[in-house]
Amino acid sequence: VLAGLYNPGDGHIDPYSLTMALAAGARKYGAQLNYPVQVTNLKSRSDGTWDVETPLGIIRAKRIVNAAGFWARDIGKMIGLQHPLIPVHHQYVVTSTIPEVKALKTELPVIRDLEGSYYLRQERDGLLFGPYESEEKMKLQDSWVTNGVPPGFGKELFESDLDRIMEHIEAAMEMVPVLKKADIVNTIAGPITYSPDILPMVGPHQGVRNYWVAIGFGYGIIHAGGIGKYLSDWILEGEPPFDLIELDPNRYGKWTTREYTAAKARESYGFNNIVGYPKEERFAGRPTERTSGLYDLLKSECSMGFHAGWEQPHWFYKPGDETGYKPSFRRTNWFDPVGREYKQVMEKVGVIDLSPFGKFKVKGSDSVKLLDHLFANVVPKVGSTNISHMLTPRGKVYAELTVSQLYPGEFMLITGSGSELHDLRWIEEEVMRGGYKVEIENVTDEMGVLGVAGPYARQILQKLTREDLSDADETVNLVCVTGELGWELYHRKEDSVALYSAIMEAGQKEGIDNFGTYALNALRLEKGFRAWGAEMNCDTNPLEAGLEYFVKLNK
Numbered sequence: 338v339l340a341g342l343y344n345p346g347d348g349h350i351d352p353y354s355l356t357m358a359l360a361a362g363a364r365k366y367g368a369q370l371n372y373p374v375q376v377t378n379l380k381s382r383s384d385g386t387w388d389v390e391t392p393l394g395i396i397r398a399k400r401i402v403n404a405a406g407f408w409a410r411d412i413g414k415m416i417g418l419q420h421p422l423i424p425v426h427h428q429y430v431v432t433s434t435i436p437e438v439k440a441l442k443t444e445l446p447v448i449r450d451l452e453g454s455y456y457l458r459q460e461r462d463g464l465l466f467g468p469y470e471s472e473e474k475m476k477l478q479d480s481w482v483t484n485g486v487p488p489g490f491g492k493e494l495f496e497s498d499l500d501r502i503m504e505h506i507e508a509a510m511e512m513v514p515v516l517k518k519a520d521i522v523n524t525i526a527g528p529i530t531y532s533p534d535i536l537p538m539v540g541p542h543q544g545v546r547n548y549w550v551a552i553g554f555g556y557g558i559i560h561a562g563g564i565g566k567y568l569s570d571w572i573l574e575g576e577p578p579f580d581l582i583e584l585d586p587n588r589y590g591k592w593t594t595r596e597y598t599a600a601k602a603r604e605s606y607g608f609n610n611i612v613g614y615p616k617e618e619r620f621a622g623r624p625t626e627r628t629s630g631l632y633d634l635l636k637s638e639c640s641m642g643f644h645a646g647w648e649q650p651h652w653f654y655k656p657g658d659e660t661g662y663k664p665s666f667r668r669t670n671w672f673d674p675v676g677r678e679y680k681q682v683m684e685k686v687g688v689i690d691l692s693p694f695g696k697f698k699v700k701g702s703d704s705v706k707l708l709d710h711l712f713a714n715v716v717p718k719v720g721s722t723n724i725s726h727m728l729t730p731r732g733k734v735y736a737e738l739t740v741s742q743l744y745p746g747e748f749m750l751i752t753g754s755g756s757e758l759h760d761l762r763w764i765e766e767e768v769m770r771g772g773y774k775v776e777i778e779n780v781t782d783e784m785g786v787l788g789v790a791g792p793y794a795r796q797i798l799q800k801l802t803r804e805d806l807s808d809a810d811e812t813v814n815l816v817c818v819t820g821e822l823g824w825e826l827y828h829r830k831e832d833s834v835a836l837y838s839a840i841m842e843a844g845q846k847e848g849i850d851n852f853g854t855y856a857l858n859a860l861r862l863e864k865g866f867r868a869w870g871a872e873m874n875c876d877t878n879p880l881e882a883g884l885e886y887f888v889k890l891n892k
């Protein structure tokens with residue numbers, strides 16, 4: 338051992354006592370707990386409330402929170418949802434008394450050995466040891482995904498399998514030699530529910546009104562109290578008390594299939610103790626069924642990044658480049674190529690696949706009224722586009738969208754790839770609350786987007802259209818994320834290859850070339866263009882984020 342980190346605040350707690358303490362606290366503040374009462378069905382009513390069916394009768398609820406642990410998927414199925422959750426087998430072993438441990442004056446701290454991939458702590462006068470196996474060795478309980486949790490399964494355990502964790506036991510014996518003389522007196526093997534990225538799903542769910550979730554907890558004991566407080570604050574105040582976007586249940590969607598969930602859970606479990614790198618990419622389960630129209634054409638020419646189910650070029654290869662994904666804490670293989678792409682856009686012209694943007698069409702007799710209510714900016718005129726922010730009741734930035742009025746009363750709303758269902762849920766909630774007469778169509782998967790940016794963008798695109806592009810003014814620059822003269826071309830996904838090929842051909846003389854999202858990010862930062870989730874979120878108000886230009890106080 339060369340060095341270690343000591344955390345004096347670390348510890349352990351008996352989960353049963355913790356649960357009882359939280360229940361007692363909830364009762365103290367007026368909660369009524371009925372236990373054990375099984376929820377057998379859920380029915381939503383037209384006014385947005387719920388009928389929760391139980392053997393004791395129906396409970397009428399304003400909203401429901403699915404917090405059903407590894408049964409959460411079964412509860413979701415009652416209302417037609419397929420939550421991307423899968424139980425994994427996790428084991429720990431407890432040893433008999435070890436004299437050296439018994440002789441200790443103070444309790445051992447919890448030890449985590451990242452290389453050996455295990456945790457180890459004192460349990461009475463012995464030790465408790467829990468490993469995380471590699472992704473090849475770990476075990477998923479996939480039959481529960483298909484068939485549900487077997488009726489009656491409650492406090493039972495799985496059969497233990499010491500062979501699966503033997504290499505970790507040996508690593509622990511190397512690190513803590515007294516383990517060699519200890520007998521294993523107990524092995525616990527139980528289910529832990531994994532979401533694809535191992536983070537829980539917490540908050541309101543898009544597409545089902547007043548349905549909230551607190552599910553997918555890989556570390557549910559440690560998270561329990563904080564998540565309870567976070568959710569109750571959100572429900573009472575009408576907005577999240579602080580940003581926890583990583584846990585948004587709406588980061589997943591129809592593309593998170595069973596196969597994807599299983600592949601990802603396997604990877605996440607196996608990577609439990611690995612060192613994470615900046616701009617880390619994980620490859621299990623990719624590509625999903627959600628690919629851009631250009632994916633097949635570009636996949637061998639670039640390093641792809643994963644964005645909400647999509648593959649999007651991060652940077653493109655040229656002869657002499659070291660290709661592939663090479664993570665590092667230092668400048669790595671993409672650094673110079675990204676500089677090259679940056680220059681390409683600044684000095685000539687570049688093309689980028691922006692298809693992962695979230696895209697919604699909004700129309701109907703109340704569409705202008707709705708957008709005026711939703712956004713801090715004014716509603717753009719017909720034929721115009723602006724950047725607009727949805728603010729929470731406390732005035733924090735919940736979302737940033739690009740809004741275009743295509744025809745009178747018909748709008749196109751664009752948001753970042755990861756924000757699609759996050760933003761849509763908020764919009765739908767406001768539509769229901771205000772009774773606005775509008776139709777919203779999510780066209781994210783049907784439409785492709787190509788960005789063309791740089792000083793030659795206009796002359797190249799002019800070759801391909803009869804429209805006069807000479808009057809492109811600064812509004813275009815403002816909306817184009819690169820900050821250079823540029824256009825974003827929204828089109829049917831099946832036309833992406835034809836459009837891309839036509840642009841590349843038209844721009845040959847001007848030296849047109851590809852660029853990826855790493856260069857895009859550098860370009861937008863230099864122009865001071867903020868991005869939701871990076872420079873602003875629901876912890877900041879628009880003034881703090883320097884967005885006053887987009888906030889019209891007198892509208």
Ligand SMILES: Cc1cc2nc3c(=O)[nH]c(=O)nc-3n(C[C@H](O)[C@H](O)[C@H](O)COP(=O)(O)OP(=O)(O)OC[C@H]3O[C@@H](n4cnc5c(N)ncnc54)[C@H](O)[C@@H]3O)c2cc1C
Binds near residue numbers: 560
């Ligand atoms: C071996 C092992 C070691 C672990 N170690 C740790 C650790 O060190 N630290 C840590 O933080 N976590 C640990 N965990 C994980 C932790 O146990 C879980 O993350 C946590 O228990 C999940 O809590 P939960 O409230 O989400 O779900 P659960 O504890 O599963 O609770 C779900 C509840 O929903 C109820 N329910 C289900 N269906 C229905 C229905 N139809 N009607 C009514 N009620 C229903 C169930 O009865 C249950 O009470 C470990 C897990 C295992 C197996």
